[in-house]
Amino acid sequence: MEVDTLEGKRKVSISAGVQPGHRIQLNGEGIPNIDSGRRGSIYYEVVVDIPQNLPARAKNLLKDYADMMGEKL
Numbered sequence: 001m002e003v004d005t006l007e008g009k010r011k012v013s014i015s016a017g018v019q020p021g022h023r024i025q026l027n028g029e030g031i032p033n034i035d036s037g038r039r040g041s042i043y044y045e046v047v048v049d050i051p052q053n054l055p056a057r058a059k060n061l062l063k064d065y066a067d068m069m070g071e072k073l
Contacts, residue, residue: 001014002016003026004010005026005029005042006029006031007029008018010026011025011028012026013068014046018046018048019046020046020048021045021046022045022046023043023044023045023046024043024044024045025041025042025043026041026042026043026044027041028040028041029041029042030042037040
């Protein structure tokens with residue numbers, strides 16, 4: 001996915017299974033240090049948007065997936 005940095009957009013890979021709240025660090029993309037000029041890190045937090053209204057077909061597909069994974073709903 002693309003994220004905004006201080007210098008524009010940059011592509012970031014998000015691994016499968018990353019949980020909400022996980023922080024991704026990009027070294028050298030943050031604000032420069034006033035003394036050394038070296039740039040710090042910038043952090044992004046993974047936020048998952050969960051839909052509140054799903055069509056019936058989507059609900060059934062999710063239920064089938066939960067059954068396949070042995071999850072109880």
